[in-house]
Amino acid sequence: MSTTEEPAAALPQATRQEERKVLAGTLVGTTIEWYDFFIYAQAAGLVLAGLYFAPLAQENAALAQIISWATLGISFLFRPLGAVVAGHLGDRLGRKKMLVFTLVTMGVATTLIGLLPTHAQIGVWAPILLVFFRILQGFSAGGEWGGAALMSVEHAPRDRRGYFGAYPQIGVPCGMILATGVMFLVTTSMSEEAFLAWGWRIPFLSSVLLIVVGYLIRRAVDESPVFKEMLLRKKESAAPLGQLFRHNSREVSLTALIFIANNAAGYLLIAFFSSYATRPVGEGGLGMDRGPVLLATIVAAFGWLLFTLFGGIISDRLGRIRTFQIGYVLLLVWAVPMFLLIETADILWFGVAAFVLTIGLGLSYGPQSALYAEMFPVNVRYSGVSIGYAIGAILGGAFAPLIAEVLLRETGTTTAIGLYIAVLCLVSLVAVSLVKETKGTNLRVEEAHQEYLRTHPEAKEQL
Template identity: 70%
Template sequence: MATSDATVPGPGGTLDPKEKRKVLAGTMVGTTIEWYDFFIYAQAAGLVLAPLFLAPLADTNPGVAQVLSFATIGISFLFRPLGAIVAGHLGDRFGRKRILVFTLVLMGVATCVIGLLPTYAQIGLAAPILLILMRIVQGFSAGGEWGGAALMSVEHAPLSKRGYFGAYPQIGVPCGMILATFVVWAITAAIGTEAFMEWGWRIPFLLSFVLIIVGHLIRKTVEESPVFKHMQQRRAKSSAPLGRLFRKNSREVVLSALIFVANNAAGYLVIAFLATYASRPVEEFGLGMDRGPVLLATTLASFGWLVSTLYGGWISDRIGRVRTFQIGYVLLAAWAVPMWFMVDTANIYMYFLGVFVFTLTFGLSYGPQSALYAEMFPAEVRYSGVSIGYALGAILGGAFAAMIAELLLTRYDASWTIGVYVVVLSLVSFIAVSLVKKDIQGVDLHAEGIEGPEPVTSDK
């Protein structure tokens, strides 16, 4: 059950303010860079990859080519559970910090390679095969990234600020989205759409090399999680964390996956679908808006996601994680259909307002996620549990959200049907989070069955 700071150890309370700032910056910046890499592909899949890597199909049936291009986004998600299993297993055994650095470098290398790939016109069928292979590597890396960043922040947090600390790796996701969309917009504005289609699309991928170096240096300065250190000191590492996870915590894995599906699906509609839908020709089931202003409006609208995520983590420390999630999913469902009527005006200001309000609804079901998931699993299997649950939720939610949206649009020629799809997923996630045990908030995050350090009574 939830308890006060005086009765439950809060590892973060032992850290000085400088170290706390390093933890928050390290998890946020590293996550921003990793998700920039992941999202830059989603942006490219909607804008340029179909004609470049699926050229014959794009020439004869551009609609099907676009569906398949969106499907390549989802392919990587299928490998996120594998990355979560491997990284979670190693993270539970050898520490959060080492695995975070490894996943960051792996993601960046795959992203840079995509920027160097020859197209279908140059090497034929080998081009989409190599593209998919690199996307699989990205998916594997992303599967191990989130769990480590989430736990580094929450396990360093004072008890009363777990939601707030845990929101920092979460805001790395909208920050990565903002950075990816801004870079695509800036390059398009600087060199023009034609040049971007020919060669400029490679620049955002190659920029990842610089970001890898920055993220690696920042993450190296962050101390290992206090909870993991305590597990080492007490020799409390499980001999088979994965086996224990599925024997004793399968319910939590399933719930954590279902809790995430609606948020992830809605997020990927903003990341991969909306700008493409708004800027492509009307005869291709689009709105025919200018690509530059649409990308800029999407970038600015995504700040709503950033702000609401930080607020969601903060408010969950006060009114509870489950209640915060429930409010968030009610708001998401309420706006999921009306937004499309605003977007369909093809007015850039209405587009911005509709998407901005949409992203504002994300934060209450995203900001508290790190803390909620950390409190759902015991320390020995926590990295594995949160990573696998997150990865499975991403498959069910965001993996094929853009492709499903495209299919709904071409089938019914009515964008509001996509909103109905989000409403249904919101109901699923609402029910799942309502089934979480109400007394987990504030639990001791130290390994089950071992004695914790002296209680920390102050957040300072």
Template identity: 65%
Template sequence: MEPQSPPPHSAPPGRSGRRLSTAERKVLASTLAGTSIEWYDFFIYAQAASLVLAPLFFAPLSDESPGLAAVVSLATIGISFLFRPLGAIVAGRFGDRLGRKRMLVLTLVMMGGATSLIGLLPTHADIGVAAPVLLMVLRIVQGFSAGGEWGGAALMSVEHAPVGKRGLFGAYPQIGVPIGLIMATGMLWLLNAVMTPEQFESWGWRVPFLFSVILVVVGYLIRRAVEESPVFQEMLERKKESSAPLKDLLRHNTREVVLTALIFVGNNAAGYLVIAYFLTYGTNVLDLDRSSVLTVIVLASVGWLASTMWGGMLSDRIGRVRTFQLGYAFMFVWMLPMFLLVETGDIVAFGAGIVILGLGLGFSYGPMSALYAEMFPVNVRYSGVSIGYAFGAILGGAFAPTIAELLVQGTGWGGSVGLYIMLLAVVSGAAVTMVKEPKGADLGVSGDRVAGGDPAATERTGT
């Protein structure tokens, strides 16, 4: 996977001083808006599962064993992750054959539709066991959509980027995650401020789900205005599209798929502590004020957003691999001190620990779009990055809140969760170290052999 020199028309890495074109601005706006909306939809469920879904949809279990009901409610967050690979396979297949743009519009509409319908669902008190069943069906649709969303957004941004700014461009879909978290948490904070707990649990929890209708319309209009990726257009013009991208991917790029999954595990698990677990832990275990905990999560999300942009830009200077290594080294070192602060039960110490974690998360997240895009040839790139990302999410964040809850219930010590994340940071740090630095690799059709698309050609040329 030896990177080629940038094409003659491209600016040298890190030295592209020209202003962004109108088309490039549209791409960045599209990927940012779309991913922010998608992740708002995804995260509003995760936070509702932490706060109210257990008594509403799992009422008999909640009455008999509130602790077990909390575990089951958090586990529903992870169930959707199991369907991300299916979404990644389907979206990857059609995204590699029909284009990135079409799949991005489809995944946005699917996610928004499922989210809005959750806001209309009757509860267990209304229709009995059908309520949690329908909730799971819609959660599965969310997972399917999320599996196809990230790869398309990442490739639209990176494949439009000047070679020296791929890390920066690729950071835009990445910051959609903390922005979506800020939107979801901010919405819950507002509702918590203007409603009584009884009102919120009766009907107020539905508001953020129904609000998704407005967001999806906005995102749809923005995404429809964006041109298709120039790299994909080049592939079509040279008629190199694969009739079976998944088959080709598994034949030539299995190692890259495995590495992309493992690289994501540590970041995704730590991220879902911020997204979902600390809200439950702070309010239910430490008995902190809910509004204060929501404020902490918003501040941590802002820090995550800033460090994600910084991480993407830094990777354009020092490389993707080194930036990731810095991020995972920080995560390993900070975990136990963070839980020592969190365990004090003081809201200031609690907030400091989580906000500092947010400030470090971006270094193992911002460079991800560029790194993954540069690891795969164009004809299987959508499939490769989407499937690797989806499996990484299953191994990392899918059940991280549930595992954290079980660890705390079993050991009575929050630091056990820190040890769990430290282990995953070691795994992900080792995986990214196995990647030969790809910064500056040719993303077009001419670079297929460089990214691993043609082993025979690689052998012939000695690259």
């Protein structure tokens, strides 16, 4: 990794309109992708156990819920595959087709879940198909993030990479706001019986409209010269995986470890909190009303959005490492007290617990795109950031709700969950502290472009 200052004009200066298109493309695309992902996460905590694992749910409701959480985690195992395939096909088919492909694949899988018959209707095929569609979601998510992150960071002014890189990051809380908001409207506009019978399908089926919107926006952005340049950059960056792990295995390992605590804590906010809070007391929950809990979760998601954007901005001043460290210290300190507040079963304290959590979440998520892009040399950057992110998600959020559920059942207290998150925060804090500050790193994009054009004359036609 080069650490010299890059020239002020490392890339041809894009117009403000083009920059806005890039930021809009990364934000809207990731928001739609994560809406689809989070709708499943919330449904897994609220309804899927009883509908798709019905025989088990009747005998052992706790085990059925654990298996429902497991279907949430299974998709993460396919994220690295999605990252690899997206990189390979992107080289051959172009960036536009892959961006649309990941968006449509996610949307189709989500829509089909909304149409999927339950166990009572088709028996064992119901959970089998549910897992299959969930795998498609994970595959799609794995191919999305790396390209969006690099697109934003590599086209940012050197002193604003953290801010630009925060845009694909805030797609996560935006997707959560959208998903939770739709779920809130559905649950509060009908009876519990109607929601369990058919209402829960509405958020999944709504994905059809989002696919159309996302496709139109991404098609418009792709017409920008910035996107065409990004297609060229993606081609040169798709180095063989062997080269990545031979020369940059340390960076891949560190990016994965840096992400695990943020991803685990984030998925507790996304899925576990509302499930635990609204579950009947007799089934190991707090028995809180679903509407207010979802509303409090939406408020917390707005906090996550603001603090993520703020984290990207201050990382341009304080540095990526220092911003991450502050975020993880806050998460570490808050992990146990947060659950003590949730245990009160008071909606006000529940909201406070969730909102304060988002401060540390945002500070340890906003600078991620910039940090990861600056950690890898250009020839392995795309594969490096995508695979490191995917592995970190497997080790962090993939099974965090499941682990939280098991800890709750085995210990009878949420304090064990808080300690679990605290340990992960300590691991991620140590990992990020092992990285030398990257702010100001020369990304060497223009040099790579010129070398690529010299060795691949046919590529000029694509510009």
